[in-house]
Amino acid sequence: MSDTKVSTLSLAAAVAGAVSLAAMTIPSTASAQGKEKCYGVSKAGENACANAAGTHSCAGQSTVDFDSGEWKLVGEGSCVQMGGDLAPGEGVNEEAKMKAG
Amino acid sequence: MLHDLQKDFAAIALSNNKAALLGRVQAARGTPERRLGVYHTNTIVSLTDVLKAAFPVVARIVGDRFFVAMAKVFIEAHPPTQPTLFRYGHDLPKFLGAFPPAKSMPYLADVARLEWARIEAYFAEDRAPMDPTQLAEIAPEMLSQVSFSLHPALRLIDSAFPIFEIWAVNQADHDVIPGIDFGHAECGLVMRRDQTVVQRLLNEAAYQWLRSITTGLALGEATALVAVGSTNFDLQDTLHLLLAEGAFTDAHIVSIKN
DSSP, rough: GGGGGOOOOHHHHHHHHHHHHOOOOOSSSSSSSSSSSSSSSOTTTOOOOHHHTOOSSSSSGGGGGGOGGGGGGGTTHHHHHHHOOSSOTHHHHHHHHHHHO | HHHHHHHHHHHHHHOOOTTTTTGGSSBOOOOOOOOHHHHHHHHHHHHHHHHHHHHHHHHHHHHHHHHHHHHHHHHHOOOOSSSSSGTTTTHHHHHHHHHHGTOOTTHHHHHHHHHHHHHHHSSOOOOHHHHOOHHSSSSSGGGEEEEEETTOOOOEEEEOOOOOHHHHSTTTOOOOOOOOOOTTTTTEEEEEEEEEEEEEEEOOOHHHHHHHHHHOOOOHHHHHHHHHHOOOHHHHHHHHHHHHTOOOOEEOOOOOOO
């Protein structure tokens, strides 16, 4: 390891630089690859779904009833738009049927 | 016994197993079978909504009908184990990785991991980040032995797929979703600043350095390690980013191991 040891001098310089930058600026983006910043706001109450979820009417909701044909709908969302349906699986519906019983 | 009754009721709510209670329910507006079934359906619907709120990007990628059908399989296999719904969904990323109908979307499990890391960051304990000038007070010859305490909200995440990009283009304000090159890996961190969850892409070298730091390696060791295999590591820049994001809560000197 001795030949790969980082010199005290370079370490001290980097630390001093980082400290002075951190004291006055928001972070630079060189180490964050040249992409847009992925800031996202967690919406207030995003996870407070207990209330909302607990207030369903008792009329047996049909939304969970599905027939396995719906498994063909992989990519109904943004998946295909992104080009993300990489390898349309074979026998997906059969497996889904088995899984879903 | 109340306990038995509750257990039998839970069996209906979570797995639609009505056998034990069927004989004790009268037919009224609907058969006993149907009347009890309402509880199962409502449990599944409620928990599906919980998952949808926790994994909005996964939901957007697969579409509503797939998500609802998938959630039912997941909920029946992994019912809640704690009475706190905000912790429900921890097992979904792993489940998706092994879920045959999702096989054509190999990035999906990692996107779910990123969403779960955001949940964890959001609910992590509050802690004040360290004052960066604390480092300036350490003697230069001691700097290599500095070790950092991590903020409770800090999460590291890496994937063979561009999960940060996938996440970004699937936010609600993106109407048009661009094609993505799925052939590149991404790694980065998730943090929370005040009430806002923040995620930052890191380059491979910075990520490996941070990973070393999180395992307890001191500044000198971690830097030497990453400097060996990488030419694009910039300690000043990486440290600046982490200090500014509040990733560390403290810096202390560790004794040298001989």
